[in-house]
Amino acid sequence: MKSAFALSGLLAAALVASTAVNAQTTLNVATAGDQNMVDYINEYLGPMFEKQNPGVKVRAVGTGAGDAGSQKVFERLDAQAKANAPQWDVDVAVVHQKITGKLVTDKLLANYRSTIETAPLVTNANAKAALGTPVEGYVMPMFNSQTAIAYNPDIVKNPPATYDELVEWVKKNPKQFGYNGIKGGMSGVSFVMGWMYAYGPDAKKLENGPFEADLVKSAGWTDAMGKLKEFNKNVTFTPGNAGTLDMLNRGEIAMGPVWVDMFYSWKTEGRLNPSMKLKLVGPGMPGQPMYYVVPAKAANADLAKKFVALATSPAVQAEGVVKRFNWYPGIDAKHVQANLDAATWQKLFTDVTPEELATKGRSFPVGPYFDAILESYERQGASN
Amino acid sequence: MPSRALGLSLVAPALLTVAIFFIYPLGYSFVSAFSTSSGWSLANLQKAVELYRDDILFTVVIVGLSTALIGLCSIAIGGYLTLGENPRAVAVLKFLYRWPLFIPFIVAGQLMRTFLAKNGMLNNTLVSAGLLTPAETISLLDWRGIVITFVWKQTPFVALLVAGAMASLDRSTIESARNLGASRLRILWEIVVPQVRASLTVGLTLSFVTMMSVLSVPLMINAQSPTTITANMAFRINAYGDYGVANALGVISILLTGGVAWLYLRQASRDKGRAFS
Amino acid sequence: MSTVPLSARLPVPEGLSRSGLDLLKRWMRPLLRGLALGLLAFAIFGPILNMLLWTVAERWFFPNKLPSQWGFAFWGRVFSPRGNALESLTTSVGIALGVVVLSLALAIPAGYALARLKLPARAFILLMFLVPQAFPNLPVYMNIARLFYEVGLNGTITGVILVHTVHGLVYAVWIATAAFAAVDPSLEEAARISGAGPTRTFRDVTLPLALPGLMASAVFVFLESLDEFTATFFVGAPEVNTLPLLLYTASAGGNYQIASITALILLVPSIGFMLLVERFLRADVLAKVGQ
Numbered sequence: 001m002k003s004a005f006a007l008s009g010l011l012a013a014a015l016v017a018s019t020a021v022n023a024q025t026t027l028n029v030a031t032a033g034d035q036n037m038v039d040y041i042n043e044y045l046g047p048m049f050e051k052q053n054p055g056v057k058v059r060a061v062g063t064g065a066g067d068a069g070s071q072k073v074f075e076r077l078d079a080q081a082k083a084n085a086p087q088w089d090v091d092v093a094v095v096h097q098k099i100t101g102k103l104v105t106d107k108l109l110a111n112y113r114s115t116i117e118t119a120p121l122v123t124n125a126n127a128k129a130a131l132g133t134p135v136e137g138y139v140m141p142m143f144n145s146q147t148a149i150a151y152n153p154d155i156v157k158n159p160p161a162t163y164d165e166l167v168e169w170v171k172k173n174p175k176q177f178g179y180n181g182i183k184g185g186m187s188g189v190s191f192v193m194g195w196m197y198a199y200g201p202d203a204k205k206l207e208n209g210p211f212e213a214d215l216v217k218s219a220g221w222t223d224a225m226g227k228l229k230e231f232n233k234n235v236t237f238t239p240g241n242a243g244t245l246d247m248l249n250r251g252e253i254a255m256g257p258v259w260v261d262m263f264y265s266w267k268t269e270g271r272l273n274p275s276m277k278l279k280l281v282g283p284g285m286p287g288q289p290m291y292y293v294v295p296a297k298a299a300n301a302d303l304a305k306k307f308v309a310l311a312t313s314p315a316v317q318a319e320g321v322v323k324r325f326n327w328y329p330g331i332d333a334k335h336v337q338a339n340l341d342a343a344t345w346q347k348l349f350t351d352v353t354p355e356e357l358a359t360k361g362r363s364f365p366v367g368p369y370f371d372a373i374l375e376s377y378e379r380q381g382a383s384n
Numbered sequence: 385m386p387s388r389a390l391g392l393s394l395v396a397p398a399l400l401t402v403a404i405f406f407i408y409p410l411g412y413s414f415v416s417a418f419s420t421s422s423g424w425s426l427a428n429l430q431k432a433v434e435l436y437r438d439d440i441l442f443t444v445v446i447v448g449l450s451t452a453l454i455g456l457c458s459i460a461i462g463g464y465l466t467l468g469e470n471p472r473a474v475a476v477l478k479f480l481y482r483w484p485l486f487i488p489f490i491v492a493g494q495l496m497r498t499f500l501a502k503n504g505m506l507n508n509t510l511v512s513a514g515l516l517t518p519a520e521t522i523s524l525l526d527w528r529g530i531v532i533t534f535v536w537k538q539t540p541f542v543a544l545l546v547a548g549a550m551a552s553l554d555r556s557t558i559e560s561a562r563n564l565g566a567s568r569l570r571i572l573w574e575i576v577v578p579q580v581r582a583s584l585t586v587g588l589t590l591s592f593v594t595m596m597s598v599l600s601v602p603l604m605i606n607a608q609s610p611t612t613i614t615a616n617m618a619f620r621i622n623a624y625g626d627y628g629v630a631n632a633l634g635v636i637s638i639l640l641t642g643g644v645a646w647l648y649l650r651q652a653s654r655d656k657g658r659a660f661s
Numbered sequence: 662m663s664t665v666p667l668s669a670r671l672p673v674p675e676g677l678s679r680s681g682l683d684l685l686k687r688w689m690r691p692l693l694r695g696l697a698l699g700l701l702a703f704a705i706f707g708p709i710l711n712m713l714l715w716t717v718a719e720r721w722f723f724p725n726k727l728p729s730q731w732g733f734a735f736w737g738r739v740f741s742p743r744g745n746a747l748e749s750l751t752t753s754v755g756i757a758l759g760v761v762v763l764s765l766a767l768a769i770p771a772g773y774a775l776a777r778l779k780l781p782a783r784a785f786i787l788l789m790f791l792v793p794q795a796f797p798n799l800p801v802y803m804n805i806a807r808l809f810y811e812v813g814l815n816g817t818i819t820g821v822i823l824v825h826t827v828h829g830l831v832y833a834v835w836i837a838t839a840a841f842a843a844v845d846p847s848l849e850e851a852a853r854i855s856g857a858g859p860t861r862t863f864r865d866v867t868l869p870l871a872l873p874g875l876m877a878s879a880v881f882v883f884l885e886s887l888d889e890f891t892a893t894f895f896v897g898a899p900e901v902n903t904l905p906l907l908l909y910t911a912s913a914g915g916n917y918q919i920a921s922i923t924a925l926i927l928l929v930p931s932i933g934f935m936l937l938v939e940r941f942l943r944a945d946v947l948a949k950v951g952q
Binding site for chain 1: 435497498501502503504523525603604605606607608609611615616618619621622623624625
């Protein structure tokens, strides 16, 4: 037993000592989102960057899915800022919109976009503002994601095209529609946001601002929330984004809101029946980009910018973002389409056409309305 | 060196480690719970209670229920290991019951997510065995799933302590009761359990405290509202960036668990005192 | 208050003779026993079996009761050179062992003091160790990370070991206290009377007798460390890469294949460590835990 003790002590000591210095530079990338985000760097982007920059090693850390993952990135940078660390241990971060606004207002990011060559390839409004907070110069979109309603075509012969039709269908088929509320993940949150766009007062103001506290107290708002509470009586609640896909897969529900890219990856990885389809219901459902950001005191800022430039180049966006991972490109579509064959491009739009995307693909409400909707939902005890 | 000083200096390294690396950072959380942008206030606590009163009750009820069930299962397992008369059955039980101990909570949540679903393995097996029709299957992915997962994961820990305590009992009282014709169930309940009460309560206290702080299991299994305190803390931080209310919820949680632990320790020292009187 | 056994009070069904009832009784008991054990085995191994199926499933979706395509493709992904699985595993196990060493080093003197010596506010001290488990850790880790950044402990294995230790110390201290309390004081007295000094007595008499209990606490501390994700992320990543980090992202994202494979890999050191110290989990020590 004594020797076992000594051995474990030695092993631990060796490990402590072995946080040894690497002869090469390490680029640290922290990415929120699912495992496929980490895979993207480990399997595709990382090796490519390393080949172009010998002596550099790319190290990816996944911080977890959804806003929770982005929150963790924020907390790391915030902790280092408050500790007055001279250099921070994250060089590139990939985060969601909500936290990006906070990162910019708290001055945790570098204004780098103008210094990279791919900067002019993005003209979308979401590169200028994140949920209403101006972020121009601090971000480059990595990809765009969209939510839609996934359905089982064997059970649902005529999928609803609007929220109204959906409400009708759910009334006739109780418990066959499932979503994860607002605490389970962003697909549920986006369904609720889409609901407010459909039934709440002044959808345009919700999406673009400015924020007026009166709107939250208005009758239209309360009505919409009340309708949602009614609607919730006939739904099945699912445990998370994965939960919705799970239950859809097992035939426990026939329809549910999902992230389009998550939908496609589950199909590719054999966890979802290939026959499932998508429908983007009107007047619209939100989607959001994920951003590449460079922390203000990143240890390897120049390398970080090179990395982002590579990641947002048309070739990589075509091969990596669209072809391998079924995401909508972050830079303008026209730059990417030229690098892909027609078949691959079309695959992106099998269930949701570019026109539908253009008219019904919305962004999330601006920050204060976003929070207000969540809080009203909570207060109403709208059942989840 | 006087015994008191020696005692304190021996405990000091462990205490200091906890104090510096947890209690001190925890202080910031407490400050955050009791202050808003305008200084000290109880607003966060008020908001926490106002929005999450049902959830707090829910958490206490399901963790309490889980603890009670764990107690019963541990007594049953320990009892059979001590009083069981078929050596092969005892050996099988000994082999079986420890396995969930090695499964981390997040893995347990993962396992149960597919096991307890409407068309999950549990229901599929029941249907294949002809005990249920597909239409009758129910999904256990709600508060029942949380309780099942907690009981599944924590019972081996408490059973280990309880079985150990039972095995070290003086068998003469058990033997004489058997000779008088008492059933084994009665022996278990009236003779064995009172003597291992101390081990049982410490295992249950530690389990209660651990379960109150688990985040992964409720997130992965419970889709419904109400949900647990920890899930709400995570939601508060991730959706609103609201550390004040999240920390206030944490304060409520530690008051609950601290209260339970304090009751246990007082009871334990009272028992000790009684033994010497 | 009747002492007549239950079985004798059962009504005898018509047509069944006395000996027939005895035969039924003789078969009923083993049958019930077998059934109970079978159900228990299903309850324990059913979910685990489900996980095992996912480790070798390449395609599995409803309505198939079993995977439609089997294979080890996902093992390839987990163990890919960039997947870091082996490195993460070694790091995780190394950290867990380090945590065990540090916890015991802190808990042995503390446990001895709490068991043998008169201490003021004994209950309060015991409660202090409970606090890291009692306050849900999510909001605290940010503060811990800040502290660690200030002292340069962030991203180091030492830092991760410290945080895991703090978390598991309640098991180490409470169980160590029990282990020392279980040692018969008269044995120590005998050694002292024979002329041994206090340190020698402790080293040669008390410690070996308490060792089984200390090994029990080692098991629990080891398992706690392997289970820990949030602490390791805040304090260790990206330099320190552990398997729970991989497991967490895969599991929360619904990537069942990778989650199950990582879980299976994590099981190996857990069970290995348990088998190693199994013979120390003795009854009389476990009896005195928490007293």
